[in-house]
């Protein structure tokens with residue numbers, strides 16, 4: 001195995017995001033140091049899911065460059081703020097999200113950005129009607 005395989009974003013994404021393995025598991029499998037894996041996950045811009053798992057929504061503002069606006073997790077890419085749930089959904093779909101498309105958190109924990117917790121809605125109206133049983137524009 002390539003000694004520097006952890007620098008390969010596709011490989012790391014597959015292990016960490018698609019196969020949902022923890023750094024500990026990947027470390028045991030490959031012998032790569034846990035902190036090396038964590039460092040490269042961050043470096044390669046792969047969203048770290050243990051944010052929601054370990055902090056249960058209480059994420060410090062400055063956690064590893066992530067930033068929490070009271071509801072959603074984001075990070076800065078080229079000085080532009082990117083919301084993690086939209087980024088994870090785009091990765092899951094293999095395309096960029098269209099304007100107006102909304103990503104719904106199935107368990108209603110807005111910091112739980114695991115791919116299986118995210119659902120794509122075609123518009124804000126559909127999102128509210130289908131997922132929250134509310135009428136768009138009315139605060140129910």
Ligand SMILES: [Zn+2]
Nearest residue numbers: 103104105131
């Ligand atoms: Zn929703």
